[in-house]
Amino acid sequence: DIVMTQSPDSLAVFLGERATINCKSSQSVLYSSNNKNYLAWYQQKPGQPPKPLIYWASTRESGVPDRFSGSGSGTDFTLTISSLQAEDVAVYYCQQYYSTPLTFGGGTKVEIK
């Protein structure tokens, strides 16, 4: 199984400041035949289902604000919120879909400082 490790577990950022979340996979999720990283990011607010933000490591879902960006390749990935807004308070999860079982990171809780 591919283990997804997120860091930090939680972080507090001032409004308008940058928030950075890291995700590391135990093996590469880069598929060489199409050069795509099989990595997604989700945002989950209390009492709600996960909301997809980013797929293929760096492609934003339709309607997702451009302050959210994804980067990285192979085993190391980053979700960046360039200017934190109050509505971004949530838990963020990475997920690999390179191989089954599909696996998620443990989550990173983002709060306002």
Place this chain on the structure above:
Amino acid sequence: QVQLQESGPGLVKPSETLSLTCGVSGYSISSGYYWGWVRQPPGKGLEWIGSIYQSGITYYNASLKSRLTISVDTFKNQFSLKLSSVTAADTAVYYCARHRGGSYYDHFDYWGQGALVTVSS
């Protein structure tokens, strides 16, 4: 707009079978896509349970495979989950979701609101 809605008992006794159904609207399951189940124990992270194609092809998490059945009913435009011999460890919010592409090797782009299932006598 694709919408998914989980339904089923919210309380199941230990050793019994958990059964949930996901009704899909705004899209015909028979047109394609893979459809999956994900669960989340209270206060914890997400776990993929398994996924199914409209043809009935299934992919299960090996950790649950011996107790798990996922099926699809294209006429009713729904798919279902059955998990047998449940214990308290199966208490979770169960989500149904759609894989974005034409493969289960894709992320989930549409999710149901989730159904809390508690295993308790």
